[in-house]
Amino acid sequence: MKQTPPHIAILPSPAISHLIPVVELARRLLLHDDLHVTIIIPCSDDLPPSDATKSVLESLPKPNTRTIFLPPDRFDDLPSDSRPTAELAFTVSHHLPSIHRVLKSLASRNTTTPPLVAVFVSLFAIDALDIAKGLGISSYVFYPMNAISLSVFFHLSKLDEIAASYDFLKDLPEPVKLPGCPSFRGRDLFSGVQDRRTDMYKKFLQFSKRLVSGEDFKGIVVNSVRDIESEAVKALQEENSGKLTIYPVGPIVNIDSSGQNNQDSECLTWLGNQPRGSVLYVSFGSGGTLSFDQMTELAFGLERSGQRFIWVVRKPNTQPPNATCLGPLEPLGFLPNGFLERTKGRGLVLPDWAPQVRVLGHGSTGGFLSHCGWSSTLESVVNGVPLIVWPLAAEQKMNAVLLVERLKVALRPKADDEDGLVRREEIANLVKALMEGTSEECRTVRNRMKDLKDLAVKALGEDGSSTRALSQLVSMLKKI
Numbered sequence: 001m002k003q004t005p006p007h008i009a010i011l012p013s014p015a016i017s018h019l020i021p022v023v024e025l026a027r028r029l030l031l032h033d034d035l036h037v038t039i040i041i042p043c044s045d046d047l048p049p050s051d052a053t054k055s056v057l058e059s060l061p062k063p064n065t066r067t068i069f070l071p072p073d074r075f076d077d078l079p080s081d082s083r084p085t086a087e088l089a090f091t092v093s094h095h096l097p098s099i100h101r102v103l104k105s106l107a108s109r110n111t112t113t114p115p116l117v118a119v120f121v122s123l124f125a126i127d128a129l130d131i132a133k134g135l136g137i138s139s140y141v142f143y144p145m146n147a148i149s150l151s152v153f154f155h156l157s158k159l160d161e162i163a164a165s166y167d168f169l170k171d172l173p174e175p176v177k178l179p180g181c182p183s184f185r186g187r188d189l190f191s192g193v194q195d196r197r198t199d200m201y202k203k204f205l206q207f208s209k210r211l212v213s214g215e216d217f218k219g220i221v222v223n224s225v226r227d228i229e230s231e232a233v234k235a236l237q238e239e240n241s242g243k244l245t246i247y248p249v250g251p252i253v254n255i256d257s258s259g260q261n262n263q264d265s266e267c268l269t270w271l272g273n274q275p276r277g278s279v280l281y282v283s284f285g286s287g288g289t290l291s292f293d294q295m296t297e298l299a300f301g302l303e304r305s306g307q308r309f310i311w312v313v314r315k316p317n318t319q320p321p322n323a324t325c326l327g328p329l330e331p332l333g334f335l336p337n338g339f340l341e342r343t344k345g346r347g348l349v350l351p352d353w354a355p356q357v358r359v360l361g362h363g364s365t366g367g368f369l370s371h372c373g374w375s376s377t378l379e380s381v382v383n384g385v386p387l388i389v390w391p392l393a394a395e396q397k398m399n400a401v402l403l404v405e406r407l408k409v410a411l412r413p414k415a416d417d418e419d420g421l422v423r424r425e426e427i428a429n430l431v432k433a434l435m436e437g438t439s440e441e442c443r444t445v446r447n448r449m450k451d452l453k454d455l456a457v458k459a460l461g462e463d464g465s466s467t468r469a470l471s472q473l474v475s476m477l478k479k480i
C-alpha cells in the first residue's frame with residue numbers, strides 16, 4: 001500500500017526577509033521527497049503581503065504547496081518602543097487564535113491534503129508551540145539565521161545575569177564569549193536584546209527559556225553550513241545532545257525565484273555590458289536604509305572610488321548614523337546634486353529593490369557592500385563575492401564580526417569616533433581595496449571567499465553535510 005506523504009506546515013514571521021528562506025526550505029523539502037507543505041503567513045495592516053512577498057510565494061511548485069494568509073489583526077497593545085523586530089514578534093502573538101483554527105483544520109482527517117504531521121515555527125512564532133502540542137502535532141523550530149546568533153538565544157538567560165546591573169548590553173565592560181563563537185563586544189550582540197528594559201527584551205528572554213528547555217519541539221533547523229560555522233554548530237550540538245537535534249541545512253538561499261520585471265532586465269542588461277568582476281553591488285537588505293548624512297558620504301565615496309557600482313537606494317532614515325525602516329520609498333531626490341549625472345555609465349542606482357540573487361550571480365559583480373543580513377551574506381558566499389560589511393541592526397553586527405574576524409572574507413570600514421559616520425575617503429579607499437587592492441589582506445579576502453563558496457557548494461552536494469542533515473530531518477518526519 002502506498003504510504004501517505006507527510007504534510008508539514010511552516011509558520012514564518014510575516015517579513016519578506018524571513019519568508020525568503022522559508023520558501024527556499026519548502027522548495028528543498030519538496031525536492032527531497034514526496035511531501036505536502038502549507039505556509040501560514042500572519043499579516044498586519046502595517047505588513048500586508050507586498051508584491052515581492054507574492055512573487056516569492058508564486059515561485060513555489062504548485063501541486064504540493066499551499067499558502068494561507070491570516071487576516072490583519074488589531075495592534076492596540078504594541079509596545080511603545082515598537083520597531084520592525086518587535087512588530088514581527090507581536091504580529092504572531094496576535095494571530096494565535098487563527099493559527100489554532102488553521103492548524104486544527106489541517107490536522108483533521110477530513111481535508112483534501114494529507115493530515116498534518118509537523119509544524120515548523122520561526123523564532124518569532126514560538127508561542128505557536130503550545131497550539132501544536134495541544135493538537136498533538138510535532139514541532140520544529142526553523143531559525144533562518146546562523147549558528148552564532150542562535151547561540152545568543154541559547155545563552156540569553158546567562159547573559160541577563162551577567163548584565164544584571166546594566167540597562168543596556170552595549171555597556172558590558174568585558175567581551176562576551178559564547179561557546180564556539182568569536183568574542184563579541186556587548187554592543188555587537190543582537191539589537192533586539194540590547195535594551196533590557198523593553199517588552200521586546202522580555203519577549204526574547206521568554207523565547208530563549210523556551211529554546212533552552214527543549215520541551216515541546218523535536219529539533220532546530222538552522223540556516224548554517226556546518227563547515228563554515230563548525231565550532232558554533234558543534235557547541236550547539238554538544239550542549240543540547242540528548243535534548244534536541246540541531247539540523248544545519250544551509251545555505252538556504254533563494255535561487256532566483258523572483259519574476260523579472262522591466263527594471264530587473266534593465267539592470268541585468270547594464271551588468272552584462274560591464275567587465276568581469278568589475279561591479280560593486282551596494283544594498284542594505286529588504287528594508288535597511290541610512291541617515292541622510294551617511295547616504296551623502298556613501299554617494300561621494302562611491303563616486304571618488306572610481307569603481308563601477310549598482311546601488312539600491314532607499315529614502316534616508318532620520319536616526320543617524322544607521323537605521324532601518326520598512327515603508328514606501330521615493331529616494332533618488334535625496335542623492336547629492338549632480339551625482340547621477342557624474343556617475344552615469346559607471347554607476348547604476350536602483351530605487352528600493354534589485355534582483356539581488358541575479359546580480360550576485362552575475363560574472364560582472366566582483367564585490368558586495370552589505371548590511372550583512374544572513375540571506376544576503378549567504379547569497380554572496382554561494383557566488384564567491386567578497387564583502388564590505390556595513391551592519392545596521394538585528395544580528396548583523398555579529399555577522400560582520402564572523403565575516404571579518406573569523407572567516408576573513410570581508411573588509412570593515414572605520415566610522416568617525418565623534419558622529420559615527422563613515423566618511424567618503426574611507427569608503428572610496430575601502431571600495432578600491434576590495435575591488436582591486438593588491439595588499440595581503442585584500443588578496444586573502446578575495447581568495448578565502450572562493451574557498452567559502454566551495455564549502456557552501458559542497459554542503460549542498462550529494463553527500464554534503466547540509467544534504468545529509470535535511471535527509472535526516474525528512475526521515476524523522478516520515479516516522480511521525
Ligand SMILES: O=c1ccn([C@@H]2O[C@H](COP(=O)(O)OP(=O)(O)O[C@H]3O[C@H](CO)[C@@H](O)[C@H](O)[C@H]3O)[C@@H](O)[C@H]2O)c(=O)[nH]1
Nearest residue numbers: 017018020144285286312353354356373374375376394395
Ligand atoms: O533589493 C533587494 C534587497 C533584498 N533582496 C533580497 O531580500 C533578502 C534580504 O534578506 P537579508 O539579507 O537576510 O536581510 P534583511 O531583509 O535585513 O533580513 C532580516 O532577516 C534576516 C534573517 O532572515 C536577518 O539576518 C537580518 O539581519 C534581518 O534584518 C535577500 O534574499 C535578498 O536577495 C532583493 O532581492 N533585492
